[in-house]
Each structure stands twice: as structure tokens, then as C-alpha cells.
Amino acid sequence: MELGRRDLVAAFLGTAVAQAACRRGSRTPRPIPGELVDRQVEVGHLLRGAPPPIAPGPPRTVDVLVVGAGIAGLCAAWRLASAGIEDLVVCELDSEAGGTARSGRNAVSAFPWGAHYLPAPRSDRGPVARLLRELGAITGVDAEGRPSFAEQLLVREPEERLFYRGAWYEGLYLRAGASAADLAELARFEAKMDSFAAWVDGKGRKAFDVPSGKGSDDAEVTSLDRLSMAEWMDAEGYRSSRLRWLVDYACRDDFGARAEHVSAWAGVWYFAARHDGKTKSAGYLTWPEGNGRLVRQLATAVGPRRLLTSALVHTVEPGEDGCRVHALDARTRAPTSFFARQVVFAGPRFVAGRVLSPWRKAPPGFLAEFQYSPWVVANLTLSAPPPSRGFPLAWDNVLYESQSLGYVVATHQLERADDSGPTVLTWYYALAGGDVRAERARLLSAGYSEWEQLVAADLAPAHPGLDALATRLEVWRWGHAMVRPRPGFIWGGARRAAEESLGARVHFAHSDLGGMALFEEACFFGVRAAERCLAGLGRAGESWQ
Amino acid sequence: MNRSLLFVTVLVIATCGLVYELVVGTLASYLLGDSVTQFSTIIGVYLFAMGVGSYLSRYLERGLARRFVDIELAVALLGGTCAPVLFFSFAWPAVFRLAVYGMVLGVGTLVGLEIPLLLRILKDQLKFKDLVSQVLTFDYLGALAASLLFPLLLVPRLGLVRTSLLFGLLNAAVGLWSTWLLEPALGGVKLLRVRAGLVCLLLAGGVVSADRLNGWAEAQQYVDEVVHATSSPYQRIVLTRGARGFSLFLNGGLQFASVDEYRYHEALVHPAMVRAANIKKVLILGGGDGLAAREVLRYPEVESVTLVDLDPEMTSLAKSYADLAVLNGHSLENPKLHVHNEDAMRFLADGDEEFDALIIDFPDPHNFSVGKLYTTRFYELVARHLAPGAVAVVQSTSPLFARQSFWCVDATLRAAGFWTEPYHALVPSFGEWGYVLAARAPPARVRDLPKGLRFLSDETLPTLGQFPLDMDRVPAEVNRLNNQVLVRYYEDEWRRWN
Structure with a gap:
């Protein structure tokens, strides 16, 4: 074994994985065939150069133009289409809609390229529940307004397992070998989170709610934002390494950053927002293609003829009676222009600064406050499920000693009893260090062969001989996968300032406005931007929120 | 040449030879039932095969020491793997009987070659009467050792698979060791040592992973005779037959x-x-x-x-x-x-x-x-x-x-x-x-x-x-x-x- 591989594995996954995977005398695994599939990076980087050419001739006039067909843009377009706006265009620079909720498919299964589940909403109200009703995922509502869900869409048991020193254990908290003190601390932490979940302010708002904007702005809650999650754990006296690991894992999994780089407000939100401390939540909704299923539902509702893919919007010029929007075909580089009465800008802030013409010259100060975690998502196709010791294959499979986030099994929800056939594992890795620019450089410094070695080394200790089952590996490097809720960011001024529309014609929608990269945030801001457009067009109706 | 070392060699190969015979006999009676018949026929065939080996020894004329080392390695491989191979072949009943007697004939013939060859190699170093007396004494002592160790220690502590692999390893070690013991008579020993080393490694690997090999030994789990066994991509299908008719097992259930x-x-x-x-x-x-x-x-x-x-x-x-x-x-x-x-x-x-x-x-x-x-x-x-x-x-x-x-x-x-x-x-x-x-x-x-x-x-x-x-x-x-x-x-x- 050459020294390089061990160093690479140690640098990305930690020394424990490097030791286990590169143990002396262990055989070097056969390289898994595959490739990097994140080619749209080049397209996006066209925005960095000189402004591209502008189409000659009169622009196409539309009522609303939506920039970006991620969840926020699609939700905006869905809201607008439902309100009867016919003259609507959604421009997406990628070859497919979905953003970080995109999905892929091969002969074995569909699989996610990013977001892969949606927590089942607690209430039957709001746009997320409306979407789920349209999808047939909500099958009924009880007397208290709590929805029930189609059983086959809720994550099937076994849901989670954790690998530690040679065997798998059920759940994400490492109970094996936990001392009485560890378990007492876990119980104290859970009780604390239950009390946060049950906390309600004078106006009847939960401390932490979904979407986050519905929650309380009481100082008792918002003051958490000043600390990092790690500092808060220190202050509260949580020292058990198992609990600290669980919390750090949660921060990396939901926010792409370590607990020391995540606001304690966001960290607690993760544990306390989705329940009320009393009733159990219904769990998670998921599909083989992850949130790609929700993308398909939204895209179908919007209508394919309104969705322009491979369309890179490079300039939005707000004017008196509308906006001029200039775009390029990402494949042919042919220019197109639009004149839109209203615009929903549903891309992230760092793109907004390059596309909105007034901001090119004088970028508002808040733009620099938005930071994004890079991620890698790899889909590994196997000819059979990976053999493993201990608790059987679950939906979410996490490795305790690794810096990766483990993998989910795309075929887990399939309606079949025989689980012995080929499958696809979706492996996640967040570049969770404090300096996002350095992390982005680290992301791009590793090519296919490095990521292939990392995926193989990460899974080798838990699944020896996996390389013999692996038929293909595809790797997607996301430069800006998730907005990062750093300490001070959620309740600081930048986020609030960024929510404001630009004049009367450009409205913003993206999960980054909520400070957390979550479906519900993207949906909230998408629907809100759409409703602002409707008001601007004189077609305001009842809000969906 | 150190004589006591030589006699230890004889002791070890004699023990190994009998252990193989006992392993095969035990396995056959486990898997085929009727232990009287199984042991009787297996002992008979084994002794007969040793006779065949002794007879064949006359046709080996040159390079006797080299032949001796080769034979040790061959016994080590064949005898050492006899338990795993027989357990494995059990899934195919027709193959199994053939494998049992093939194994007994093979091991017996090779073991039958050992002592005559050794006697001839050493004939110039000792008086004939001393040579015969001492070699045969240690040979029979080895047999006694094996017959006591096998039921008291080996089967209860190690199980059949590990026992057969371990004694194969011992046999291979004798092969390796004889390259020093007989070095003057051997000529070039480098290649021979590499070969012996490889056989040792292979068998040592087997001993280490014996548990996994044992996992294949499914026949032990059924009370009745297994009359059909097959594996599909989904399950292991086994039919057994006993006094009260037959039974179907899927994955052992x-x-x-x-x-x-x-x-x-x-x-x-x-x-x-x-x-x-x-x-x-x-x-x-x-x-x-x-x-x-x-x-x-x-x-x-x-x-x-x-x-x-x-x-x-x-x-x-x-x-x-x-x-x-x-x-x-x-x-x-x-x-x-x-x-x-x-x-x-x-x-x-x-x-x-x-x-x-x-x-x-x-x-x-x-x-x-x-x-x-x-x-x-x-x-x-x-x-x-x-x-x-x-x-x-x-x-x-x-x-x-x-x-x-x-x-x-x-x-x-x-x-x-x-x-x-x-x-x-x-x-x-x-x-x-x-x-x-x-x-x-x-x-x-x-x-x-x-x-x-x-x-x-x-x-x-x-x-x-x-x-x-x-x-x-x-x-x-x-x-x-x-x-x-x-x-x-x-x-x-x-x-x-x-």
C-alpha cells in the first residue's frame, strides 16, 4: 500500500478509518469503475467571467420569470401556476430541475444526488402539507389536525444503525459500551430538548418551529444563536463523548459543519423543532430517489413547457415597469432575453451578487455573510447488499469513527420482501471545517480516483470485500451544497436584510434565507416570493402559508 | 545427523497419519451414519492404501530425500484439508462418498510411502536392526499419541476442521524441517523450502479461518440423514430422511x-x-x-x-x-x-x-x-x-x-x-x-x-x-x-x- 492513500484517507475520514482500512497486510481493493458527474460546475463558473453576449431583437415578455429550479424556485412556480399564472418561465442552469434535491437513475434503482428525505409535517396546514396531499402522501387527518401518511412512504424499519469496531448496532446513539454516566447524560440531553420542544412564548409560538420563521423571537431563545453548539454543550456540562459525537454528527448531517461552527440555536432547532415534546413525530418520508420525487411532483405541477433547463440567467436588470433578464443556453451558448413583469430570484446569495445588475457594482454588505458548506455525494451500485456483522442493513447507515456521514440505501423503500438483489448506496460527506473557501479548495483538489479511494476506504472496515460487489461509482462534488448557520447568522441582521425584495419587481427565495438548507425553508420562501409576485400583478389571494 | 530429532520426526508423521484416518472415519460416521461400518471400511481401506504406498516405494530410486520432503508436503495438503473438503462436498451426496474413499486412499498411500523411504534414506547411518527397531517404535508411539489425543483433546477442543488443518500444518512443518535435517542428501534446498513454506502458510491460514470453514459444515446440524441439498440465490434447501419419513429445511429451519x-x-x-x-x-x-x-x-x-x-x-x-x-x-x-x-x-x-x-x-x-x-x-x-x-x-x-x-x-x-x-x-x-x-x-x-x-x-x-x-x-x-x-x-x- 502506498503511503499516499493512507494520508488521503486520514485527511478526509480521520485516522481511525485510515488505520482500519489500510491495516498492514490488508489487500488493496480493486478500483471501482465510475466517474465524476458534477460537470455543471463549469457552466456556473461562466458567471465569473466577462458578461456574456446579449440576444439581439425584442425580448420574450412574461408575467413572471423564476431564476433557478431548485426546491425554492419550483415551489414558487407551483404557487404561481396554481394561481393561474400562465405566462411563466422557470430558468435552470442545470440540465435538470431539482438543485440539491436532484436525483439519478440506473438499471438497479433511482437514487438521490442530495436531499433524500422530508420530515413528516406535524400539521395539515401550509404548503408542504398541501404538496404532500397532491402527491397522495397524506392519507387523512385526525381530529387535532395531525395528518396521517401513506405507510409505504414513511421510512421503513430498520431505520438507522451505527458501525463501531467491527459490528453494527441499532440506532444512531452508540449504546454499546455506554457507561451509566453516558446514558444519564443522554437522558438529560433528551429531557432538555423535550423542554425546548414544548416551550411556547407569550404569543403562543413554539421556541423552534418549521419553517423556522414561525418560531419565537423571544430573546431567551434567540440568545442561543450567539454561541456555537459546541460552546453551548460545554456550558451545559455535556461531556460524554458519545453524546458529543451524536450532536456533532447531527450538525454535519443537517448543516454541513462541525458543532463548533454551527449556531447553538440551529443545533437545538434540529432536536426540538419537529415535535412538541409530548407526541411522537410520524418520522420521515422518503423515496428511492429521495426528494427527487418531490421535484418531480412540483415540476409536473408547473408543467414541462414552462421549465427551461440548461438556461443560465446571467443578468437581471430591474426597471420601471419590469425586469430585463438575459440568459444563455448552457450547451450551445446561444443568448435569449426576457422581459418579466415580476422576477423570483430563487438562487443562492452568492449567485445573486453576480446576476442582479445593481449589485454587481455595489454589492450589499449582507451577501458576504452567507457561507456555504461543500459536500460530496457518491452513488455506489452494488450487485448485492453489503454483507455486515451485527444489526442488519438499515435505511441510514452511519460509521461512528469516520468523518463521512455514512450512506443511505436507495432500494430500502421498494415494495418487495426480497432484499437480496442489487442495490445503490448513497454516500454522503460534508466538508465541515471552519473555513469554507479552504474546504471548497479541498473538495476540488480530489478527483475521481481520490474520491473512489475515500468511499472504498470508508466502507471497507464495515464491509470487507465490498469492492467485489461494486459495479459502479458516481461522484458529485457540490461546491455550495448548504447555507451554513454559523453562530450569529440566524438572528443577525444579514439574513433579515436579504429577505427584502429588490424594489417592487425582484423577490427572493432560497433556503439560504432561512439560514438552514431544508426543504421546508426553501418551500416557505418560494411560496412567499410567489405570493409577493401575485400581489405585484394585482392577483393576491389567500396565502398558502 | 541428530538422531533424537529424527525420531521426533517419525513420531510426528505417525501421529499425523493416524489423525487423518480418524478425522475421515469420524466425519463419515457423522454424515453417513452407521459408525461401525464407516470405521471398519475406512480403517481397512486406509491400511490397504498404506500397503499400496509401501509397495510403490520400490519404484522410487533416485533423490530419495527430495521425494521424502515432497511426500510430506503432499500428505500435509491432502490430510490437512480433508475435513474442510469433506464437509464442503457433503452438499452433493454422490460426490461425498467418492471424496471419503478417495481421500482415504490418497492419504493412506502417501503415508505408506513415508516409513520405507525414511528407512532407506537412513540405512547407511545406523545398523539395520537398530534402525528398524527405533523407527517402528516411534511410529507406533505416534499412533498411540494420536489415538489418545483425538477423542480426549482434539475433537472436543478444536473440532474436526481445525484438527485436520492443524495436523496438516504439523506435517508440512516436518517437511520444511527435513530440508535442514536431510540437507546433505538434498542438494539445492532453496526452492524446496519456499514450497514447504507456502504449504505451511496455506494451512496456517486455514487454521485461522477454521470458524468460517466450519460454517459450511451444515450437515452436523441435522438429526436425520441429508438426502438432498441445494442452494438457490435465496436460500439453502435441504431434505433429510429418517425413520419417520422426510423433512424439508430452508436455511436450517x-x-x-x-x-x-x-x-x-x-x-x-x-x-x-x-x-x-x-x-x-x-x-x-x-x-x-x-x-x-x-x-x-x-x-x-x-x-x-x-x-x-x-x-x-x-x-x-x-x-x-x-x-x-x-x-x-x-x-x-x-x-x-x-x-x-x-x-x-x-x-x-x-x-x-x-x-x-x-x-x-x-x-x-x-x-x-x-x-x-x-x-x-x-x-x-x-x-x-x-x-x-x-x-x-x-x-x-x-x-x-x-x-x-x-x-x-x-x-x-x-x-x-x-x-x-x-x-x-x-x-x-x-x-x-x-x-x-x-x-x-x-x-x-x-x-x-x-x-x-x-x-x-x-x-x-x-x-x-x-x-x-x-x-x-x-x-x-x-x-x-x-x-x-x-x-x-x-x-x-x-x-x-x-
Whole structure:
């Protein structure tokens, strides 16, 4: 074994994985065939150069133009289409809609390229529940307004397992070998989170709610934002390494950053927002293609003829009676222009600064406050499920000693009893260090062969001989996968300032406005931007929120 | 040459030789039964083979020392791997006998060569009378050592696979060591040492991974003689035969014993069949052995039987294996019967055909994959395939051994909107066994039991629904895909009995 591989594995996954995977005398695994599939990076980087050419001739006039067909843009377009706006265009620079909720498919299964589940909403109200009703995922509502869900869409048991020193254990908290003190601390932490979940302010708002904007702005809650999650754990006296690991894992999994780089407000939100401390939540909704299923539902509702893919919007010029929007075909580089009465800008802030013409010259100060975690998502196709010791294959499979986030099994929800056939594992890795620019450089410094070695080394200790089952590996490097809720960011001024529309014609929608990269945030801001457009067009109706 | 070292060599090879013989003899009597015959024939063949070896030794003329080392390595390999190889070949009964006697002949011949060669190598170094006396003394001492070590220490402590590999390793070590001992007579030894080293490594690897090898040694787990064994992509299928007929095992679990399967299958099939409004179209899920189909086909009104079993290996065995085909009344060859080798859940989710009676005969919910077939979601899919007046029945494990599991199946069917009627029957091979009848509405009895039954009668049929106190209803959660409580109940409850 050459020294390089061990160093690479140690640098990305930690020394424990490097030791286990590169143990002396262990055989070097056969390289898994595959490739990097994140080619749209080049397209996006066209925005960095000189402004591209502008189409000659009169622009196409539309009522609303939506920039970006991620969840926020699609939700905006869905809201607008439902309100009867016919003259609507959604421009997406990628070859497919979905953003970080995109999905892929091969002969074995569909699989996610990013977001892969949606927590089942607690209430039957709001746009997320409306979407789920349209999808047939909500099958009924009880007397208290709590929805029930189609059983086959809720994550099937076994849901989670954790690998530690040679065997798998059920759940994400490492109970094996936990001392009485560890378990007492876990119980104290859970009780604390239950009390946060049950906390309600004078106006009847939960401390932490979904979407986050519905929650309380009481100082008792918002003051958490000043600390990092790690500092808060220190202050509260949580020292058990198992609990600290669980919390750090949660921060990396939901926010792409370590607990020391995540606001304690966001960290607690993760544990306390989705329940009320009393009733159990219904769990998670998921599909083989992850949130790609929700993308398909939204895209179908919007209508394919309104969705322009491979369309890179490079300039939005707000004017008196509308906006001029200039775009390029990402494949042919042919220019197109639009004149839109209203615009929903549903891309992230760092793109907004390059596309909105007034901001090119004088970028508002808040733009620099938005930071994004890079991620890698790899889909590994196997000819059979990976053999493993201990608790059987679950939906979410996490490795305790690794810096990766483990993998989910795309075929887990399939309606079949025989689980012995080929499958696809979706492996996640967040570049969770404090300096996002350095992390982005680290992301791009590793090519296919490095990521292939990392995926193989990460899974080798838990699944020896996996390389013999692996038929293909595809790797997607996301430069800006998730907005990062750093300490001070959620309740600081930048986020609030960024929510404001630009004049009367450009409205913003993206999960980054909520400070957390979550479906519900993207949906909230998408629907809100759409409703602002409707008001601007004189077609305001009842809000969906 | 150091003489005492030489005699240690003789002692070791003699011990090894006898250990191999004992390993093969023991294995043959384990796996084929009748230990008197097995041991007698194996000892006879082994001694005969040693005679063959001694006879053949005269044809070896040059490079005797080199030949001796080669023979040690060959014995090491053949004798060392005899237990794993025989265990492995057990899956094919015809091959197994051949392998047993091939192994005995091979090892015996090689061992028979050892002593004559050694005597000839050493003939110039000792007086003949001393040589013969001392070599043979240590040879017989080695035999004594082996015969004592084998039953007292080796079999109980190490098991057969590890024992045979360990003594193979010892034999190979003698080979390696003789390259020094006999170096003056050998000439170039480098290559010989590499070869011997490789054999040592191979066998040492075997000793280390003996547990894994042992895992293949499935024959040890069956009481009766294994008469057929095959592996499909889904399961290991083993048929055994004993004094009371034959039994089918899937992945080591008993599926039926011919002596009392009629109790299980009559109780499974007829309560549903006599209460279904029509029985023209019948669906059997699982039941690839064709025994439930045999009961269904007793009714002349049945026009078609759809049998969905995942494993084509199972359904083809039930058709082609003579004893099994006789037992199931050749049901799989009946023109009314159509086999679909498909996943039952997928079959129900994808199709829309309706059936009058549905016989659901899956393995017990012992893991999360099979557990899916006992969920509200699965029963919702079943409901889509019910013709008007249809009745379904679900084999539901033992209400005695796994009481809460049994009542969980009932609660789950009710939660999925079914009327249910739980019942049970005694199947001695299994114990008290439970079933749940399910329909959209309570079905009345509309049909006579067919002729020729051995267990059910009009008098006993109504009594099956009476549960003694120790099997009576207990509260149980509803089994859903997203909780799989049944798998957890089942695991807990059976663990208590095993």
C-alpha cells in the first residue's frame, strides 16, 4: 500500500478509518469503475467571467420569470401556476430541475444526488402539507389536525444503525459500551430538548418551529444563536463523548459543519423543532430517489413547457415597469432575453451578487455573510447488499469513527420482501471545517480516483470485500451544497436584510434565507416570493402559508 | 545427523497419519451414519492404501530425500484439508462418498510411502536392526499419541476442521524441517523450502479461518440423514430422511416433516376454502413445496391456482424430486396450477387480479425482509386482490411459543380493515401452530370439507377457534413497515424457548 492513500484517507475520514482500512497486510481493493458527474460546475463558473453576449431583437415578455429550479424556485412556480399564472418561465442552469434535491437513475434503482428525505409535517396546514396531499402522501387527518401518511412512504424499519469496531448496532446513539454516566447524560440531553420542544412564548409560538420563521423571537431563545453548539454543550456540562459525537454528527448531517461552527440555536432547532415534546413525530418520508420525487411532483405541477433547463440567467436588470433578464443556453451558448413583469430570484446569495445588475457594482454588505458548506455525494451500485456483522442493513447507515456521514440505501423503500438483489448506496460527506473557501479548495483538489479511494476506504472496515460487489461509482462534488448557520447568522441582521425584495419587481427565495438548507425553508420562501409576485400583478389571494 | 530429532520426526508423521484416518472415519460416521461400518471400511481401506504406498516405494530410486520432503508436503495438503473438503462436498451426496474413499486412499498411500523411504534414506547411518527397531517404535508411539489425543483433546477442543488443518500444518512443518535435517542428501534446498513454506502458510491460514470453514459444515446440524441439498440465490434447501419419513429445511429451519405436515396443511387451507363464497380462483403466496396446493386441488370447483413463490429452485424441486412430488400429489404438474417465481409483495403491488381464496403461507417473521409481508401495508395490498366474498388465511406462527407475535398478526389484519378469526392446530413437529382467517365481512360456511382428509372433520373444525388460557389474546401493537414490531416480538419470544 502506498503511503499516499493512507494520508488521503486520514485527511478526509480521520485516522481511525485510515488505520482500519489500510491495516498492514490488508489487500488493496480493486478500483471501482465510475466517474465524476458534477460537470455543471463549469457552466456556473461562466458567471465569473466577462458578461456574456446579449440576444439581439425584442425580448420574450412574461408575467413572471423564476431564476433557478431548485426546491425554492419550483415551489414558487407551483404557487404561481396554481394561481393561474400562465405566462411563466422557470430558468435552470442545470440540465435538470431539482438543485440539491436532484436525483439519478440506473438499471438497479433511482437514487438521490442530495436531499433524500422530508420530515413528516406535524400539521395539515401550509404548503408542504398541501404538496404532500397532491402527491397522495397524506392519507387523512385526525381530529387535532395531525395528518396521517401513506405507510409505504414513511421510512421503513430498520431505520438507522451505527458501525463501531467491527459490528453494527441499532440506532444512531452508540449504546454499546455506554457507561451509566453516558446514558444519564443522554437522558438529560433528551429531557432538555423535550423542554425546548414544548416551550411556547407569550404569543403562543413554539421556541423552534418549521419553517423556522414561525418560531419565537423571544430573546431567551434567540440568545442561543450567539454561541456555537459546541460552546453551548460545554456550558451545559455535556461531556460524554458519545453524546458529543451524536450532536456533532447531527450538525454535519443537517448543516454541513462541525458543532463548533454551527449556531447553538440551529443545533437545538434540529432536536426540538419537529415535535412538541409530548407526541411522537410520524418520522420521515422518503423515496428511492429521495426528494427527487418531490421535484418531480412540483415540476409536473408547473408543467414541462414552462421549465427551461440548461438556461443560465446571467443578468437581471430591474426597471420601471419590469425586469430585463438575459440568459444563455448552457450547451450551445446561444443568448435569449426576457422581459418579466415580476422576477423570483430563487438562487443562492452568492449567485445573486453576480446576476442582479445593481449589485454587481455595489454589492450589499449582507451577501458576504452567507457561507456555504461543500459536500460530496457518491452513488455506489452494488450487485448485492453489503454483507455486515451485527444489526442488519438499515435505511441510514452511519460509521461512528469516520468523518463521512455514512450512506443511505436507495432500494430500502421498494415494495418487495426480497432484499437480496442489487442495490445503490448513497454516500454522503460534508466538508465541515471552519473555513469554507479552504474546504471548497479541498473538495476540488480530489478527483475521481481520490474520491473512489475515500468511499472504498470508508466502507471497507464495515464491509470487507465490498469492492467485489461494486459495479459502479458516481461522484458529485457540490461546491455550495448548504447555507451554513454559523453562530450569529440566524438572528443577525444579514439574513433579515436579504429577505427584502429588490424594489417592487425582484423577490427572493432560497433556503439560504432561512439560514438552514431544508426543504421546508426553501418551500416557505418560494411560496412567499410567489405570493409577493401575485400581489405585484394585482392577483393576491389567500396565502398558502 | 541428530538422531533424537529424527525420531521426533517419525513420531510426528505417525501421529499425523493416524489423525487423518480418524478425522475421515469420524466425519463419515457423522454424515453417513452407521459408525461401525464407516470405521471398519475406512480403517481397512486406509491400511490397504498404506500397503499400496509401501509397495510403490520400490519404484522410487533416485533423490530419495527430495521425494521424502515432497511426500510430506503432499500428505500435509491432502490430510490437512480433508475435513474442510469433506464437509464442503457433503452438499452433493454422490460426490461425498467418492471424496471419503478417495481421500482415504490418497492419504493412506502417501503415508505408506513415508516409513520405507525414511528407512532407506537412513540405512547407511545406523545398523539395520537398530534402525528398524527405533523407527517402528516411534511410529507406533505416534499412533498411540494420536489415538489418545483425538477423542480426549482434539475433537472436543478444536473440532474436526481445525484438527485436520492443524495436523496438516504439523506435517508440512516436518517437511520444511527435513530440508535442514536431510540437507546433505538434498542438494539445492532453496526452492524446496519456499514450497514447504507456502504449504505451511496455506494451512496456517486455514487454521485461522477454521470458524468460517466450519460454517459450511451444515450437515452436523441435522438429526436425520441429508438426502438432498441445494442452494438457490435465496436460500439453502435441504431434505433429510429418517425413520419417520422426510423433512424439508430452508436455511436450517424446518418447513415440514412428512409425518405430520397433513395437519399443518389441512388446517391452513380448508377453514378458508369452506367459507369462501367462491373458490374458482385461488392464490397461494409462498408454499413452493406444493403441499398447500395439494389441499386446494381437492375441491373440483377450483378452476385455477396461482402459486407465487420467490424461489424457482424450490418449486422445481417440489415438482421433480420424486418423494416430494408423491407427497404433494404432483400438485405442481396439475394443469390448473400456475407458478409465478416472483416476490409476493411485488406481485400484489403490480397486479390487479382478484381471487376467491388466498392462502398466505410465508416463513415466520424472523427478519426485517420477511417482516414486510406481515404489515398493514402488505394486507392493504392483499385487500386489493379480494373478489367479493373472498376469504384469506395467514399462517401466523405459534400462539404458544410466540403468543404476542401471533396476536400481533391478528391486530395488524384488523387494523388493515379485515374481519378476522384466529385459530390453531397441533402439529407435533412444530408445536401448537396458529392461523388467522381474514375477510371483508364474517363469512358463513358454504361448503363441505373434501373427502380423504386425515385431520379435519366437521366435528373438529369449529373447535380450532378455541384458545386455551396460555395462548389467549394478549394486547399487541399493529405491525407497520415503519415500526416492524412483529420482528421484535418474534425475536424476543422465540429466544425464550431456544
